Amino acid sequence: MSDLASMRFFLGMLVALVGFAGVGFAQGETLAERRLKELIARQKELLAEAAQENPHFDESNFRLQMEQLASGYEEWLRANPKNADGYAAYGYLLSKLDQRKHAIAMLMKANQLNPDLPLVKNQIGNWLAEEGRPLDAVSYYMAAIKLAPEEPLYHYQLGTLLYEARDEFLKSGEWQRDAIDRAIHEAFKKAAELAPDRIEFTYRHAESFYHKDPPDWEGALAAWKKLEAEAPTTIERETMRLHIANVLGKMGRVEEGRAVLEEVKEDALQQQKEKLLKQWETRERKTE
16 A cells, blocks of 8 residues: 555544544533544644645654654543543554554553444454454454444455455364355455445455456456446556456457457556467467
């Protein structure tokens, strides 16, 4: 994931963080509740600023302000040691400051105080996955989905975990091959349905047809054609055409694939185009 994509991802998660403390200042709220909202709002503001493409962005000043924000959380938690939302927000901030051990301690504390926070479950799952513990991470991702089934990110991350650690899940004996392949496809499918405007979700959904046993080429073809029709830029449309051509080749419809490739003009895609054409030529020579 690119730095910009990562930052946009983090900003999306911060929307959920703001939800911990509500939105705006409610009548009758305590000073502690108001202060937590202010900390979360400042956190969102700083990360939004960092996500912008600004050549004059002052990284050292940004880090200083984030550290000041961390001090504000610590002061708040000393006065409110039983508040799960505070630990969750602070743990999330620490993860952005690369203080992983401290971050997971805060998240575990939040989970202990309130086991019904889906964002916390998801963040713990992330930490476990990054630590190379996918079999532990999957239960937290599934718990996050159970608590917030309409959040597309949680489905996407489950699908990604199952795909990337597929061999480990199979070796565990707790997952069968067809079950894991089906779970991967369904996870990406759900993410794409819930967020059809997120290309990273819809792209992985289209790819997931390849990993069925046997591959579902008809399903893949329909998915790539849909993405081609909706692609906002020329290079994205032509990228989808490469996939369409590849699938047509897999289906034995090479001439149709060649016709599609004629519509791939972008310089950046010529290497992949030539590679696909050579694969077909090699295959045809072997069958002569």
